[in-house]
Amino acid sequence: MAMATMTAALLLLLLLAPAVYAVNHVVGGSSNWNQNVDYDTWAAGQTFAVGDTLQFTYDTSHSVDEVNKSGYDSCATSNPIDSHSGGSTTIALTAVGTRYFLCPTAGHCGQGMKVAVTVVASNSTTPSPPSSSGSPSPPPPPSTASSPSGVAGKFCSMNHLMVGLVLGFGTMFALVV
Numbered sequence: 001m002a003m004a005t006m007t008a009a010l011l012l013l014l015l016l017a018p019a020v021y022a023v024n025h026v027v028g029g030s031s032n033w034n035q036n037v038d039y040d041t042w043a044a045g046q047t048f049a050v051g052d053t054l055q056f057t058y059d060t061s062h063s064v065d066e067v068n069k070s071g072y073d074s075c076a077t078s079n080p081i082d083s084h085s086g087g088s089t090t091i092a093l094t095a096v097g098t099r100y101f102l103c104p105t106a107g108h109c110g111q112g113m114k115v116a117v118t119v120v121a122s123n124s125t126t127p128s129p130p131s132s133s134g135s136p137s138p139p140p141p142p143s144t145a146s147s148p149s150g151v152a153g154k155f156c157s158m159n160h161l162m163v164g165l166v167l168g169f170g171t172m173f174a175l176v177v
Contacts, residue, residue: 005081010127022051027101027115033058035108046091050122056089056101064089064114067105072100072116075109093119 016166025046033056048054051101056064063072083104084091093099102114 011030022053023049024053024056024115026056026057032056033062033064033103034114035103035111035113037113039112043117046117048117048119049121050093052093052119053065054091054093054117056084056091058087058089058103060087062103062108063106064091065102066091067100067102069098069100072102075102075114077102077104077109080104092157093117095119096121114127 025048026050027033028037028039030040055168063085064081065077065084066082067076067080071079072077091099091101095118098116099116102109102115103111
């Protein structure tokens with residue numbers, strides 16, 4: 001009976017471990033969602049994965065519109081996919097592909113207050129380049145990097161550590177019982 005309980009607990013731990021890896025990306029970093037921020041550079045330094053969230057924090061002179069690629073390229077705000085205001089907006093990244101956001105306040109998008117994020121599968125460690133068409137990007141090929149860097153590298157190492165610990169403790173427990 002104890003073995004069954006321990007096995008169930010270990011399986012539950014393995015099932016819950018991937019949920020810990022979701023990342024909340026604060027758009028613009030410490031500068032938040034404001035003018036005079038280079039969002040292309042900020043986004044290039046991030047890996048956006050399915051399950052992550054975008055956190056837009058802004059004052060009353062700004063808001064957030066999600067638009068299609070054409071709207072993003074032309075800073076058109078007349079037909080947004082979704083609009084947000086109120087100073088704090090969290091957007092869940094639920095599917096692979098490129099999503100486009102901009103500030104609809106007159107002149108702000110034209111001055112660079114827009115960001116495109118390319119969302120990769122949750123097990124990917126390499127960001128894909130921005131899409132050049134209006135259609136979603138295909139999933140990137142599997143990574144061949146032997147040691148991913150940044151946050152993704154730490155999560156991969158943590159995942160391997162968790163699996164090793166679970167297997168090690170499970171083996172020790174089985175030998176004791």
